Amino acid sequence: MSFREKIHWVAFVALLLAFGWYFISYPWPIMDTQEGVGAVAAMLFPVTVFIIGLMSILTAAVAIRSPKEANLKEDERERIIHLKGTHMAYYPLVLGVWGNLFAIFYHISAAGRLNLLIATVVLAELVRVGGQLYYYRRGY
């Protein structure tokens, strides 16, 4: 498994764990209140710290184990895999943006729209990283 593929696995697992916790633990009954907005902000902070911390530690660990690969530049196959994953993520991102537009039209609460926005970004990221992992596993 290449260095970049390992880093993608780290990102995928970190996203799943962090935002899995976020969406399970979010206090949904108070979403339509002002406290619901505060809860989003309060929960996003540890989620962000967790993702950055876990990714930094595991990336450093993988780089220490294979320093030669860590210093290699992305080659043409990896660049194409990168582009394909990003292309795949465009679709859930667009769907999420449209969802948010409708949420505004239908006067969904601020925290509701924030959560929809977060879900959109997380889904797009999971599709991007997951798509890249699929292509890494397939060979191309």
Place this chain on the structure above:
Amino acid sequence: MARLPFDNDIKTLRFLSGEMTQGDLGDKVGVTRQTIAAIEQGKYSPSLEVAFRIARVFGKPLEEVFRWAEE
């Protein structure tokens, strides 16, 4: 996944070049070992530049490394 319309002799040429590893070839060409493996297995179609670089490592013309499968 659709199979590529051409084969290659990279594995044989590596063996004939002092049992060169995929990693060694990757270093010489400027790609990762995994990319060489994907090219060898016919999973990835390299750019013309990488194909030429591979052929140059073995000192062979391109058509002795990559061959159109229908021929």
